[in-house]
Amino acid sequence: MQPNAYYESDRLLTEYAELHFGDTWFGVENFPKALADLALGAMNGKPTGKAVDLGCACGRSSFELARRFDQVEGVDFSANFIRLGVEMAEQGSIRYALAEEGELVSYHTRTLKELGLEECSENVSFYQGDACNLKPQYSGYDLVLAANLIDRLYRPRRFLDSIHERINDGGLLVIASPYTWLEEHTPKEEWIGGFKKDGENHTTLDGLKEHLSQHFRLVSQPRKVPFVIRETQHKFQHTLSEVTIWERLPR
Numbered sequence: 001m002q003p004n005a006y007y008e009s010d011r012l013l014t015e016y017a018e019l020h021f022g023d024t025w026f027g028v029e030n031f032p033k034a035l036a037d038l039a040l041g042a043m044n045g046k047p048t049g050k051a052v053d054l055g056c057a058c059g060r061s062s063f064e065l066a067r068r069f070d071q072v073e074g075v076d077f078s079a080n081f082i083r084l085g086v087e088m089a090e091q092g093s094i095r096y097a098l099a100e101e102g103e104l105v106s107y108h109t110r111t112l113k114e115l116g117l118e119e120c121s122e123n124v125s126f127y128q129g130d131a132c133n134l135k136p137q138y139s140g141y142d143l144v145l146a147a148n149l150i151d152r153l154y155r156p157r158r159f160l161d162s163i164h165e166r167i168n169d170g171g172l173l174v175i176a177s178p179y180t181w182l183e184e185h186t187p188k189e190e191w192i193g194g195f196k197k198d199g200e201n202h203t204t205l206d207g208l209k210e211h212l213s214q215h216f217r218l219v220s221q222p223r224k225v226p227f228v229i230r231e232t233q234h235k236f237q238h239t240l241s242e243v244t245i246w247e248r249l250p251r
Contacts, residue, residue: 010080011099013058013080013081013084013096014096014097014098014099015098015229015230015231016057016058016081016229017058017084017094017096017110018096018098018108018229018230019031019032019057019058019227019228019229019230020032020057020058020059020060021058021060021088021094021110021115022098022108022110022230023230024228025228025230025236026228026236026238028226028227028228028238030060031225031226031227031228031241032057032060032061032064032147033060033061033064034225035061035145035147035174035176035225035243036060036061036064036065036067036145037064038174038223038225038243038245039051039065039143039145039172039174039245040064040065040067040068042172042174042219042220042245043068043142043143043172046142046170046171046172047142047168047170047171048068048069048070048142048143049069049070049071049142050069050070050071050072050073050140050141050142050143051065051069051071051072051073051141051142051143051144051145052072052073052074052075052138052141052143052144052145052166053065053072053073053074053075053145053147054075054076054131054144054145054146054147054149055075055076055077055131055146055147055148055149055152056074056075056076056081056082056085056126056147057076057078057081057085057147058081058084058085058088059074059081059084059085059088059089059124059126061074061145061147062074062085062124062126063088063089063112063115063117063120063121063124064117064120065143065145066117066120066121066123066124067117067120069123069142069143070123071123071125072123072124072125073124073125073126073127073138074124074125074126074127075126075127075128075129075131075134075138076126076128076129077128077129077130077131078128079128082126082127082128085124085126086126088110088112088121089121089124089125089126090121092111092112092113092118092121093109093110093111093112094109094110095107095108095109095110096108098230099231099232100232100233101232101233101234131146131149131153131159132153132154132155132156132158132159133155134166138166139165139166140166140168141166141167141168141171142167142168142171142172143171143172143173143174144163144166144167144171144172144173144174145174145176146159146163146173146174146175146176147174147176147241148176148177148178148241149175149176149177150175150177150192150204151177151178151179151180151181151182151185151186151192151204152185152186153185153186153190154185154186154187154190155190156186156190156191156192157190157192157211160192160208160211160212161211164212164214164215164216164248167248168248169248169249169250169251170247170248170250171247171248172219172245172246172247172248173212173216173245173246173247173248174243174244174245174246175208175243175244175245175246176225176241176242176243177204177241177242178239178240178241178242179193179194179203179204179242181193181194181204191207192204192207192208192211193205193206193207193208204242205222205242205244208244212246215248215249216246216247216248216249217246217247217249218244218245218246219245219246219247220244220245222242222243222244223242223243224240224241224242224243225240225241225242225243226238226239226240226241227239227241
């Protein structure tokens with residue numbers, strides 16, 4: 001089973017471009033920036049040499065992490081998302097069309113300069129890659145950010161059971177997810193939670209603890225971070241993503 005072609009659609013690309021670099025709605029702060037700020041706050045004196053933003057989409061978190069990290073790699077399965085991140089890094093701006101109503105669209109240009117991220121692009125690089133089957137070069141990280149990723153992977157168990165190999169001792173794994181498990185993305189036997197186990201509710205948080213506890217410790221209580229995706233001028237998605245932060249135990 002391969003990741004869903006849903007994430008290659010032009011319309012979704014523009015919605016995510018707006019989520020990452022565009023306006024905020026209903027008082028909800030920019031989600032990729034909020035996650036990067038949470039991750040940076042949790043580093044708390046730890047080394048900030050190298051970070052990876054897995055499932056980086058259009059790359060806003062990657063740029064935000066580069067405010068502090070010497071090197072940030074953004075990795076996503078979608079070639080379209082990566083292309084947009086590369087364009088922003090190389091040109092300092094992107095332009096896209098947002099759906100307004102029916103066939104009507106509006107055109108928007110966003111720049112790193114207006115976001116205060118112009119100096120960060122030199123430390124960011126983007127790659128197309130599969131989080132369930134990462135190449136050996138993706139290792140030695142002080143921080144792994146996996147934002148809204150695990151419930152869209154086709155082999156999330158493999159990802160969780162092996163991600164420790166890529167993180168330095170004492171480094172952090174930050175996972176954010178609304179836990180919206182769907183069989184169109186993930187076979188049911190691969191779900192981490194959201195089902196009954198031995199007659200009891202088995203949540204995704206239960207599953208995360210089950211898969212990560214051998215190599216990580218949970219360093220803070222889970223917290224919910226909201227995000228808003230604009231579909232048209234009259235239609236929005238408002239979602240809560242649960243964030244957990246895990247510290248890599250010494251080998």
